[in-house]
Amino acid sequence: MTSIVVQQRRYLTATRSLSGKLLAAQEEERARIARELHDDVIQRVALLGQSLDELATFSHDGDKQFERRVRGLRAELVDFADEIRSLAHRMHPPVLDHLGLPAALSTLAGEIWSTSRLRVGLDLDRSPVEMPPAVAAGLYRIAQESLRNVVKHAGASTAMMRLAHVDGGVQLVVEDNGSGFDTAAPRGAFVNGGSGIGLTSITERARQFGGRVAIHSRPGAGTRVVAWIPLGKDQA
Ligand SMILES: Nc1ncnc2c1ncn2[C@@H]1O[C@H](COP(=O)(O)OP(=O)(O)OP(=O)(O)O)[C@@H](O)[C@H]1O
Ligand SMILES: [Mg+2]
Structure with missing residues (x-):
């Protein structure tokens, strides 16, 4: 009996360590793809744009149709480059590496406003703190x-995002005033035909760094997600 319990614990620990490694590998892969999109694909599109500009100069006077067509292609190419750029930023926001987590979170709030018209209030401790890039990326994904x-x-009219230094770690809180849900009800992937993996992945991300996540919610009373990650010396 004892040995079955020990085996189960070992299995759980091994599974957690594997899922932590998978999340870290996924983050690295995203950053690599984002760099490639930015440094290679977008540059090639820019070169194509230049070629189109040159092509436009071949136009004979009066060939309005030709000029219009080239201008149309040029405009499409600009849209295309914008889309790739925004995809690259979503995969791995450069502001995270250059300006840090608080700046990346406030950019994220701006993006949520422009895409979904949800106002996200911010209360972010911006005091400089040594944070391993992987932890910053993990907290960013949790916020996202x-x-x-x-x-x-949630169908919320407003949300709030807070970042603070608590108990030798970083605490991120995201709360909303929306519909809420029953946290005790079975949910997530493979349950009741559900396919959600978001909340599980949030919890795994925090665990990967020795942290934890608490989800407070009740139907009709909004939702609060609290993630905390310790800032120990021995973190990756
Ligand atoms: N802020 C929230 N307000 C109301 N309900 C929520 C909120 N966050 C989560 N839920 C409920 O919890 C369920 C599980 O969320 P989870 O993020 O794990 O999955 P999902 O969002 O349905 O799918 P996925 O994240 O994989 O795209 C949701 O389907 C929803 O019912
Ligand atoms: Mg989700």
Whole structure:
């Protein structure tokens, strides 16, 4: 009996460590793809744009149709480059590496406003603190998924995002005044035909760094996601 319990614990620990490694590998892969899109694909599109500009100069006077067509293609190419750029930023926001987590969270709030018209209030401790890039990326993904859930499920009129230094770690809180849900009800992937993995992945991300996530919600009373990650010396 004892040995079955020990085996189960070992299995759970091994599964958690594997899922942590998978999340870290996924983050690295995203950053690599984002760099490639930015440094390679967008540059090639820019070169194509220049070629089109040159082509336009071949136009004979009066060939309005030709000029219009080239101008149309040029405009499409600009849209295309914008889309790739925004995809690259979503995959791995450059502001996270250059300006840090608080700046990336406030950019995220701006993006949520422009895409979903959800106002996200901010209360972010911006005091400089040594934070491993992987932890910053993890907290950013937690904020991203929490806000995505607010937009997708809550029907909230407003949300709030807080970042603070608590108990030798970083605490991120995302709360909304929306519909809320029954946290005790079975949910997530493979349950009741559900396919959600967001809340599980939030919890795994925090655990990956020795942290934790608490989800407070009740039907009709909004939702609050609280994630905390310790800032120990021995973190990656
Ligand atoms: N802020 C919220 N307001 C209301 N309900 C929520 C909120 N966040 C989560 N939920 C409920 O919890 C469920 C599980 O969320 P989860 O993020 O795990 O999955 P999902 O959003 O349905 O799918 P996925 O994240 O995989 O796209 C949701 O389907 C929704 O019912
Ligand atoms: Mg979700």
